[in-house]
Amino acid sequence: MKADPRGVLTGAHYLDGDHAAAEGGLAAGCRFLAGYPITPSTEVAERFAARIPKVGGGVFIQMEDELASMSAILGGAWAGKKSMTVTSGPGFSLMMENLGLGIMMEVPTVIINVQRGGPSTGLPTLPGQADMMQARWGSHGDYEIIAICPSSPQEAFDYMITAFNFSEKYRVPTLVMMDECVGHMTEKVVIPPADEIELTPRKEYTGPPEEYLPYLPDKDMIPWMTKAGDGTRFHTTGLTHDEKGYPVMNADCQETLVRRLIDKIRKNADEIAIVEEEEVDGADVVLISYGISSRVAIPAIERARREGLKVGSLRLVTVWPFPETRVRELAKNVKALVIPEMNYGQIYYEIERCAAGNARTILVPHGGGWVHDVNDVYAGIKEGLK
Amino acid sequence: MNEIRISGFGGQGIIKCGYIVGKTASLFDGKFATLTQSFGPEARGSACSAQVLVDDEPIRYPYVTTPDTVVAMSQEAYDRFGADITQDGTLLIDEDLVKSLEPPKVGKFYSIPATRIAEQLGLRLVANIVMFGFFTAMTDIITPGAAREALPSSVPARFVELNMKAFEQGYEYGLAVLGKLPDGGEEKPEETKSGANAGAGSKREAGSKKAKGKSSSGKNTGKKKATQGE
Numbered sequence: 342m343k344a345d346p347r348g349v350l351t352g353a354h355y356l357d358g359d360h361a362a363a364e365g366g367l368a369a370g371c372r373f374l375a376g377y378p379i380t381p382s383t384e385v386a387e388r389f390a391a392r393i394p395k396v397g398g399g400v401f402i403q404m405e406d407e408l409a410s411m412s413a414i415l416g417g418a419w420a421g422k423k424s425m426t427v428t429s430g431p432g433f434s435l436m437m438e439n440l441g442l443g444i445m446m447e448v449p450t451v452i453i454n455v456q457r458g459g460p461s462t463g464l465p466t467l468p469g470q471a472d473m474m475q476a477r478w479g480s481h482g483d484y485e486i487i488a489i490c491p492s493s494p495q496e497a498f499d500y501m502i503t504a505f506n507f508s509e510k511y512r513v514p515t516l517v518m519m520d521e522c523v524g525h526m527t528e529k530v531v532i533p534p535a536d537e538i539e540l541t542p543r544k545e546y547t548g549p550p551e552e553y554l555p556y557l558p559d560k561d562m563i564p565w566m567t568k569a570g571d572g573t574r575f576h577t578t579g580l581t582h583d584e585k586g587y588p589v590m591n592a593d594c595q596e597t598l599v600r601r602l603i604d605k606i607r608k609n610a611d612e613i614a615i616v617e618e619e620e621v622d623g624a625d626v627v628l629i630s631y632g633i634s635s636r637v638a639i640p641a642i643e644r645a646r647r648e649g650l651k652v653g654s655l656r657l658v659t660v661w662p663f664p665e666t667r668v669r670e671l672a673k674n675v676k677a678l679v680i681p682e683m684n685y686g687q688i689y690y691e692i693e694r695c696a697a698g699n700a701r702t703i704l705v706p707h708g709g710g711w712v713h714d715v716n717d718v719y720a721g722i723k724e725g726l727k
Numbered sequence: 728m729n730e731i732r733i734s735g736f737g738g739q740g741i742i743k744c745g746y747i748v749g750k751t752a753s754l755f756d757g758k759f760a761t762l763t764q765s766f767g768p769e770a771r772g773s774a775c776s777a778q779v780l781v782d783d784e785p786i787r788y789p790y791v792t793t794p795d796t797v798v799a800m801s802q803e804a805y806d807r808f809g810a811d812i813t814q815d816g817t818l819l820i821d822e823d824l825v826k827s828l829e830p831p832k833v834g835k836f837y838s839i840p841a842t843r844i845a846e847q848l849g850l851r852l853v854a855n856i857v858m859f860g861f862f863t864a865m866t867d868i869i870t871p872g873a874a875r876e877a878l879p880s881s882v883p884a885r886f887v888e889l890n891m892k893a894f895e896q897g898y899e900y901g902l903a904v905l906g907k908l909p910d911g912g913e914e915k916p917e918e919t920k921s922g923a924n925a926g927a928g929s930k931r932e933a934g935s936k937k938a939k940g941k942s943s944s945g946k947n948t949g950k951k952k953a954t955q956g957e
Contacts, residue, residue: 353754355750355753355754357762522789526761526762526763526789527746527749527761527763528761529754529759529760636787636788637790640788712790715788
């Protein structure tokens with residue numbers, strides 16, 4: 342289906358990443374944002390709050406905290422609206438419990454984390470990329486999730502639409518893992534006409550109301566959804582449940598449910614994966630990066646190429662599910678993979694796992710607060726060529 | 728590629744000034760522009776800066792490394808950023824706010840009493856736009872036509888006229904400094920290139936035609952915070 346033109350601010354704009362993400366959400370049809378302000382993400386909510394009265398109906402609520410924000414968007418989605426919230430590190434921590442509820446109830450929704458330096462309150466106004474593993478494993482229990490890392494305001498807009506589409510298609514909360522640099526960077530953002538924006542519609546149940554089973558999976562492993570209170574019998578819970586949505590406390594039901602929650606993402610990992618490659622064929626060293634670090638690494642790559650070194654680049658747009666197939670392939674054809682990230686090794690260990698000894702893996706860490714020194718990234722490339 | 732740093736103190740509209748430079752270049756001059764900002768919780772009153780890259784090609788590495796153009800609208804900003812500029816770069820200052828300066832080793836050095844001009848227009852808050860006009864005149868980074876297109880949608884609707892006036896005053900002041908004013912009758916201010924005594928109590932006025940606006944005694948300034956347009 343096409344986007345509702347009322348939410349699409351078609352044209353060229355000069356926007357920061359936060360504002361672009363808000364516009365992306367609106368273009369994707371999001372009409373409910375519940376959030377609690379936190380630097381450096383507040384501008385997303387500000388923009389959404391200012392714009393929502395002008396798009397033909399919708400609600401912004403400033404909640405009492407992030408626990409409530411996360412709960413509220415799950416409710417918003419069950420009421421039939423596309424819903425999102427936005428936060429940064431400390432708020433992301435508070436959302437983890439109810440993120441798990443969203444995963445268990447299979448609620449299509451989008452959570453933006455504009456990452457700042459941590460742990461704890463850390464560096465409110467300065468960047469970090471150290472919530473990447475929290476994005477993967479932050480809620481308790483076993484699950485798979487989708488996370489996307491934009492590296493520019495244009496991508497913040499574009500990939501918000503992708504995030505909503507993934508969340509609807511796979512019925513899973515989808516994370517947009519920005520960082521302060523991208524959130525507060527301003528560039529031209531081109532918003533296309535509404536009829537050029539393709540949206541994945543909700544997988545709505547259309548059969549006889551009395552036959553509806555809220556957790557009966559389709560062939561694609563995804564159950565049909567209804568609007569709560571709209572005529573069908575409806576029950577959902579965070580407890581392990583059967584096809585009717587009622588709690589069933591035994592190992593068989595747990596196995597059937599959790600297995601499906603994982604498989605619906607894991608078996609589609611290749612379809613979900615979005616990567617950008619540059620001069621990877623014939624490269625001796627490939628730099629793997631995501632978010633702002635991808636752009637910061639460019640002068641180092643260019644310098645190495647000017648010296649005649651064969652350096653490629655693989656940018657992870659989706660980080661979860663991890664684009665494992667491509668990284669495994671790549672590791673067989675290069676000497677080393679160099680990984681600059683604003684943490685002391687998170688995605689690095691995923692890459693090391695997938696390299697499986699076929700290529701050296703070199704971490705170029707940075708504790709956050711500012712981006713990498715280009716010389717450090719260059720030194721990582723040189724190290725990989727040794 | 729142009730690497731621009733606009734600096735001053737929080738509350739002067741420094742980031743806004745950078746925003747309008749970037750917007751002018753990328754939306755109305757057909758170029759690419761990336762704005763980043765030094766951003767702290769301290770905000771009003773402390774040093775802040777906006778960095779803008781402008782290029783004909785898409786910008787990949789998004790940060791300013793060695794600026795070729797520096798605007799300083801406070802002493803602290805000048806002290807922090809004034810020397811950090813390429814040798815053939817351009818330095819622009821507000822001469823009433825940057826008083827103590829070593830003659831910088833730069834290609835071009837120009838000064839303007841931007842805040843005083845804004846006060847004469849009745850609102851000190853538009854000093855950043857006076858400086859934006861001056862910047863437009865003194866560098867070839869953006870065109871004045873594009874700047875005039877970008878400005879109205881970048882400031883609150885009720886202040887468009889005032890901001891356009893501020894822009895024109897800054898721009899004309901710049902043309903006068905360069906000796907390019909089309910109006911031959913205009914009094915030509917003395918050159919401040921070389922800059923040795925530019926900041927030190929120079930009492931030049933931008934031109935005799937300037938309307939004497941009510942001087943802003945501060946009662947207007949704090950409250951009317953310009954909100955960000957796009």
